[in-house]
Amino acid sequence: MKKPFVTLEQLQPITDQYPTPFHLYDEKGIRENARALYKAFSWNPGYKEFFAVKATPNPQILKILKEEGCGVDCSSLTELMMSDRCGFRGGEIMFSSNDTPAEEFALAAQLGATINLDDISHIDFLKGTLGYIPKKISCRYNPGGVFTLGESKEGFQVMDNPGDAKYGMTRSQMTEAFKRLKELGAEEFGIHAFLASNTISNEYYPALAAILFKVAVELKEETGCHITFINLSGGVGVPYRPEQPANDIAVIGEGVRKAYEEILVPAGMGDVSLCTELGRFMLAPYGHLVTRVLHEKLTYKDYIGVDACAANLMRPAIYGAYHHITVMGKEDQPCDHKYDVTGSLCENCDKFAVDRMLPKIDIGDLLVIHDTGAHGHAMGYQYNGRLRSAEVLLCEDGSTRLIRRAETPEDYFATAIWD
Numbered sequence: 001m002k003k004p005f006v007t008l009e010q011l012q013p014i015t016d017q018y019p020t021p022f023h024l025y026d027e028k029g030i031r032e033n034a035r036a037l038y039k040a041f042s043w044n045p046g047y048k049e050f051f052a053v054k055a056t057p058n059p060q061i062l063k064i065l066k067e068e069g070c071g072v073d074c075s076s077l078t079e080l081m082m083s084d085r086c087g088f089r090g091g092e093i094m095f096s097s098n099d100t101p102a103e104e105f106a107l108a109a110q111l112g113a114t115i116n117l118d119d120i121s122h123i124d125f126l127k128g129t130l131g132y133i134p135k136k137i138s139c140r141y142n143p144g145g146v147f148t149l150g151e152s153k154e155g156f157q158v159m160d161n162p163g164d165a166k167y168g169m170t171r172s173q174m175t176e177a178f179k180r181l182k183e184l185g186a187e188e189f190g191i192h193a194f195l196a197s198n199t200i201s202n203e204y205y206p207a208l209a210a211i212l213f214k215v216a217v218e219l220k221e222e223t224g225c226h227i228t229f230i231n232l233s234g235g236v237g238v239p240y241r242p243e244q245p246a247n248d249i250a251v252i253g254e255g256v257r258k259a260y261e262e263i264l265v266p267a268g269m270g271d272v273s274l275c276t277e278l279g280r281f282m283l284a285p286y287g288h289l290v291t292r293v294l295h296e297k298l299t300y301k302d303y304i305g306v307d308a309c310a311a312n313l314m315r316p317a318i319y320g321a322y323h324h325i326t327v328m329g330k331e332d333q334p335c336d337h338k339y340d341v342t343g344s345l346c347e348n349c350d351k352f353a354v355d356r357m358l359p360k361i362d363i364g365d366l367l368v369i370h371d372t373g374a375h376g377h378a379m380g381y382q383y384n385g386r387l388r389s390a391e392v393l394l395c396e397d398g399s400t401r402l403i404r405r406a407e408t409p410e411d412y413f414a415t416a417i418w419d
C-alpha cells in the first residue's frame with residue numbers, strides 16, 4: 001500500500017497556512033534517498049549525481065541536493081542561470097541539452113559546465129560559438145534500434161525505442177566526433193546515453209553501463225582519446241502504481257560495479273568516474289500534490305471535482321499517467337466507490353484519475369496525489385488562466401517552509417501588452 005509521507009493530522013495545520021492546491025516536498029525523504037544513492041556508488045571514487053534540474057527547478061530543492069553532494073544537469077539557459085544563482089560551480093554542472101542555441105553553449109562554457117554534445121554537427125557549432133573547444137567534453141550516444149530488458153519476474157517490461165529518439169549520435173559518429181574533438185584540443189572525454197525512461201527494474205543501469213563501457217573501450221582503442229567519465233544519465237524509475245516494486249538502488253549500484261569490473265578494469269580503464277543525471281528517482285516520491293474536494297457531480301459517472309487541475313500536474317492529462325490518490329483520514333476505509341477525479345480545465349483530459357476505486361469521498365476532503373515531486377509542478381502551465389500553485393517544503397524537523405509562492409493574476413497579466 002502506498003502511504004503519504006504526512007498524516008491528516010499533520011496536513012490540517014499546513015492547509016490552514018497555505019491554501020490548496022500546493023505541492024508539498026519531504027526534505028527527510030529527499031536526503032535519505034540521496035544518501036542511499038551515494039552509498040550504492042561509493043565503490044566508484046569519482047561518482048557524482050547531477051540532478052536533472054528540469055524535474056524540479058526549485059532553488060531550495062537544488063540547495064538540499066547540493067548539501068548531499070549532488071551537482072546539476074541543465075538543459076536550458078534558465079536552468080543554467082538558476083544553478084549559477086544556487087552556487088553550483090564548474091565541475092558541478094553538466095549541460096546535457098539538444099537543439100541548443102548558441103547563447104546557451106556560451107553561458108555553459110562561461111560557467112565551466114561540462115558540455116555534453118547531442119550531435120556531431122554541434123562540434124563546429126560550438127567551436128564557432130566559443131572560438132575553442134573545451135578541454136573536457138562529452139558526447140551523447142544513441143545505439144538505435146529497440147532497447148529491451150525482457151520481462152522481469154514481476155511482469156514489468158522495460159522497453160524503449162532509441163532508434164526513434166531525436167537524441168544522440170550513431171556509433172560511427174561517436175568515433176568521428178571523438179577524433180575531431182581531439183584534433184580541436186579536447187583532452188578529457190565522456191560518454192552519455194539515455195535509453196529508457198522510468199524503468200522499474202534493477203537491470204536497467206547495469207545493462208546501460210555494459211553498453212557504454214564497451215563503447216568506451218572501443219573508442220579508446222580507435223581514437224586514443226582519454227575517457228575520464230561515463231554518464232548513465234536518468235531513467236531509473238519509481239513505482240507510481242501500488243502494485244509495482246520499487247527499484248533497489250543498492251542492487252543497481254552493485255550491478256553497475258560488476259559491469260565496470262568485467263569491462264573497464266581489464267581494459268586498463270579502472271580510473272573512469274561515473275555520473276548520473278537522475279531526476280524522477282531523486283524527487284518524485286518525495287512530492288505530493290495536496291488538493292481539496294470542491295464538488296461531487298453525478299451524471300453518467302460519479303465525478304469528484306478538486307481545486308487542482310492539469311495546470312498543476314500534467315502527467316495524467318498528457319500521458320494518461322497513473323498517480324496514486326489517498327483520501328486523507330480515510331486510509332483504512334474500503335475502496336468501494338468508483339470515481340473520476342477531475343480538475344476544472346475546459347479539457348476532458350483534465351482528470352487525475354478515471355474509474356478509480358476510492359473510499360467514499362465527501363466535499364471538503366483533502367486528497368494527496370502521490371509522486372508529484374518530479375516532472376510535476378515543473379511541467380505546469382497556465383492554460384485557461386489557471387495559475388501554478390505554491391511549493392511548500394516539509395522540513396526535517398516537521399516545520400514547513402514556503403519555497404515558491406503561488407502565482408497571482410498579476411503574474412499572469414505581467415507579459416500582456418494592454419494598450
Ligand SMILES: *Cc1c(COP(=O)(O)O)cnc(C)c1O
Pocket residue numbers: 052054055073075096097194197198233234235236277278279280281374
Ligand atoms: C530528463 C532528463 C534526465 C532525467 O530523467 P529522469 O527520468 O527524471 O531520471 C536526465 N538527463 C537528461 C539529458 C534528460 O533529458
